[in-house]
Amino acid sequence: MKHRNLAFNFFVQTWLAITIAYNGASFGDEYKKKISSHLCKNEYKYKITQPMLDLCKEQAYNFGYAINGFNRGITECQSLFTNQRWNCSTFDVDSEFTLFNTVMSRGSKEAAVQMAMASAGMIEGITASLRRKKKPTTKDESGCNTQLAQQNPGEYYSECDADLTIGNRFANLVIKTWQPQTNQEEVQMNEHNSYVGKMAVQLNMQKVCRCAGISGNCVTKCCYQTLKPLKVSAQWLQAQYSKAQKVVRSQRVRRDGRYLLVNEKDGKEPANTDLIYILDSPDYCNHDINKNSLGTTGRLCNNTSLDTNGCEYMCCGRGYVTEELNVDDFCKCKFNWCCDVTCDRCKKTVTRHICK
Ligand SMILES: *[C@@H]1O[C@H](CO)[C@@H](O)[C@H](O)[C@H]1NC(C)=O
Numbered sequence: 001m002k003h004r005n006l007a008f009n010f011f012v013q014t015w016l017a018i019t020i021a022y023n024g025a026s027f028g029d030e031y032k033k034k035i036s037s038h039l040c041k042n043e044y045k046y047k048i049t050q051p052m053l054d055l056c057k058e059q060a061y062n063f064g065y066a067i068n069g070f071n072r073g074i075t076e077c078q079s080l081f082t083n084q085r086w087n088c089s090t091f092d093v094d095s096e097f098t099l100f101n102t103v104m105s106r107g108s109k110e111a112a113v114q115m116a117m118a119s120a121g122m123i124e125g126i127t128a129s130l131r132r133k134k135k136p137t138t139k140d141e142s143g144c145n146t147q148l149a150q151q152n153p154g155e156y157y158s159e160c161d162a163d164l165t166i167g168n169r170f171a172n173l174v175i176k177t178w179q180p181q182t183n184q185e186e187v188q189m190n191e192h193n194s195y196v197g198k199m200a201v202q203l204n205m206q207k208v209c210r211c212a213g214i215s216g217n218c219v220t221k222c223c224y225q226t227l228k229p230l231k232v233s234a235q236w237l238q239a240q241y242s243k244a245q246k247v248v249r250s251q252r253v254r255r256d257g258r259y260l261l262v263n264e265k266d267g268k269e270p271a272n273t274d275l276i277y278i279l280d281s282p283d284y285c286n287h288d289i290n291k292n293s294l295g296t297t298g299r300l301c302n303n304t305s306l307d308t309n310g311c312e313y314m315c316c317g318r319g320y321v322t323e324e325l326n327v328d329d330f331c332k333c334k335f336n337w338c339c340d341v342t343c344d345r346c347k348k349t350v351t352r353h354i355c356k
Pocket residue numbers: 078082087089294295296297298299
C-alpha cells in the first residue's frame with residue numbers, strides 16, 4: 001500500500017515538474033492531450049469516478065495542481081495532529097470514501113477539519129500555479145503594473161492580488177464529482193467545510209507593498225494580496241476545529257432545495273467560517289472500522305507528558321512498552337578553519353515508548 005502511494009506521488013511530482021518547466025501557458029494541444037491521458041488514466045489507481053475522470057480530461061492542468069495541493073493539505077493535517085489520538089489518518093482500505101489515495105474520515109469533527117485542510121491545499125495550489133503563469137508585459141516581476149505606478153503616485157493596488165475564484169471553483173468541482181451522493185447531510189457538510197477551507201486561505205492572505213516607480217525614493221508603493229504558507233491556514237483551521245459545531249437538518253429549505261443545516265443546540269445557521277459536523281466522534285482508542293477509528297495501539301507516546309501525547313492519555317490506560325534502539329548518529333564534530341565540519345559516526349541509544 002505504501003508502495004502504491006509512493007509511485008503515485010512520484011508520478012504527480014514528475015508531472016508537476018514538467019508542467020512548471022513548460023509554464024503551462026505555452027502548452028500545445030498535442031502536449032495537453034498527452035498530459036491528460038497520463039494523469040487521468042485509471043492505471044494510477046486513485047479511485048476516480050466517471051465525472052471526475054471527465055473533469056481531469058477537461059482541465060488536466062488544474063487537476064494536477066489539485067492532487068498536489070490536496071496531498072500537501074493532508075500532510076499539514078497529519079503534522080498538526082501528530083500528538084493527538086486521531087492523527088489525520090484513516091483506514092488504508094478500499095473505501096468508497098477515498099480521494100486521491102487518501103481514505104477520508106466521515107461525518108465527524110475530524111472529517112470536517114480534514115476536508116477543510118485538503119480543500120485549502122487544493123485552492124492554494126491552483127491559485128499559486130495561476131500566479132506563476134500570469135506574466136503580462138506591463139508588469140515587473142512582482143506583478144506591479146509599471147504604467148499604473150506612473151499614473152498614481154502614492155499607494156496604489158496592483159491588479160495581481162491572489163485570486164481564489166478559480167481555485168475555489170475547481171476544489172468544489174473535485175469534491176462534488178467525487179462524493180458518493182448517499183447521505184445528503186454528509187454531502188452538504190463536506191461542501192460547507194470545503195468552503196471553510198477557502199475562508200482559511202482568504203482570511204490568511206497578507207498585504208505586501210513594495211516601492212515602485214523610477215525615482216527609487218519610495219514615493220509610490222505598489223501593494224497586493226499574496227498567499228501565506230499553507231501551514232498558516234491549516235493552523236487557523238485547527239483552531240476552528242476546537243469549536244466546530246454539530247448541526248442537524250432543519251425544516252427550512254434553502255434556495256437550492258436542500259434542507260438547511262443548523263446548530264443542534266440553538267437552531268442557528270453556522271457562519272461560513274465554522275466547521276460543521278453531523279456525527280459525534282469516537283474516542284479513537286480502539287480499532288473499529290465502523291467508527292473510522294484506527295486505535296492508538298502502536299503509537300509513540302511521551303512517558304512524562306501530561307498532554308495529549310502523554311502515554312497515559314494516548315494509550316487510553318492500556319499501558320505502554322519501552323524500547324531501546326541503536327541508531328546511527330553524528331558525533332565528535334570538529335569545526336575546521338575555514339569552513340567545514342567533520343564528524344565521526346557513532347551509535348546512539350534512543351528510548352521510545354509505544355502504546356500497547
Ligand atoms: C497514525 O496512527 C496510526 C496508528 O494509529 C499509524 O499507523 C500511522 O502511521 C500514523 N500516521 C501518521 C501520519 O503518523
